[in-house]
Amino acid sequence: MSANAPRGGQSADEMIAEARKAFFVMFGFLAFxxxxxxxxxxxxxxxxxxxxxxxxxxxxLPDIVTAPFLHWSWAHIESNSGPLFIFGFLAAYRGVVRFLGLSLLVAVTSGLAVWFFERGGADTVGASGLVFGYLGYVVVRGLFDRHLIDTLIGIVMAASFAYLLTIAVPGTPGISWLGHLGGLIGGLVGAWLFRDRRPRRDRPASAPPALAEGPRADLHKELGDLGLL
Structure with a gap:
């Protein structure tokens, strides 16, 4: 295995290829x-x-997989499109196949939360459940995969978009907070279910031998991957 391959087995070229696929997948998804x-x-x-x-x-009940593609107005779809693309791309760039599994999981958890607990017979549609699911996934994925870059991305996303959580709680008129909460839970669960289970590779050749062991070995390995050691 190449010494500059990130932990998890992907080389830099493979990561770039997956990021390119993720971009086109999200572009195609939004176009659809x-x-x-x-x-x-x-x-x-x-x-x-x-x-x-x-x-x-x-x-x-089967409509839980179609509802995320539908919206009630142009303003509705416009408000969802930006966050959907950003979080979707960040969720997909580590692997499109894993992303598709995550999307199905989030659609199901978001839809079931609405189906079981919503009151008043409201007809709920929209991609915001997916948005919250992708956000939850991106925020915690690095912790489960023990990947420094993804952990930093998660911290930045959590700090930048924490305000979104204000519409994942009861009290916002016309907003299906249950769908948001169900999607968020699905994203958090997905980060654990779809975590990287492959064995760790050996330390990078560039990492100093003294740093190859010890309580901070994983951090040193990540820094070595980034060329910072």
Whole structure:
């Protein structure tokens, strides 16, 4: 294995290739969501009425996987698109296949939270559950994978977007906080389920022998990977 390969087995070239795939996956995903919105708008939002999640309605239970692609207005989709792309890309750049599994998990946990606990028969749609799921995943992924760069990214994202948590609690009119909370929980669970289980590689050749062992060996290994040792 190359000495400059990050822990987990990916070389720098492989990481760049995955990041490129992640960019195009998220670009394609957003393009699809906007195309669906155009069709939904032209039909008077019939798609949102027919394929949204309605709590306690057994016929609506399969719609937990379609609801994230639908929105109620142009303002609704615009508010979701930026965070969806940012967090989606950060969640996907370590592996698109793992990202697809995470997306399904988050859609299910977000949809089930609405289906079980929402009151009033509201028809819930929107990608915000995915946004919160990706955010939760990105914030804690580095801790489970023990990866320095991802941990730092998680800290920055948590500090920059902590205000989003204010709409994941009860009391915001017209907002499905249950869908947000369910998505966030799905992202946190996904970070553990999809954590990197591959064995650690040997220390980088560039790392000083004295740093190869000890309580901070993992940190030193990461710094060596980054060329900081």
């Amino acid at each position: 969501v906007w195309a669906v919105q155009l069709a939904n708008w032209s039909g008077g939002y019939a798609l949102s009425r027919d394929f949204g999640v309605v709590s306690g309605d057994l016929t609506a």
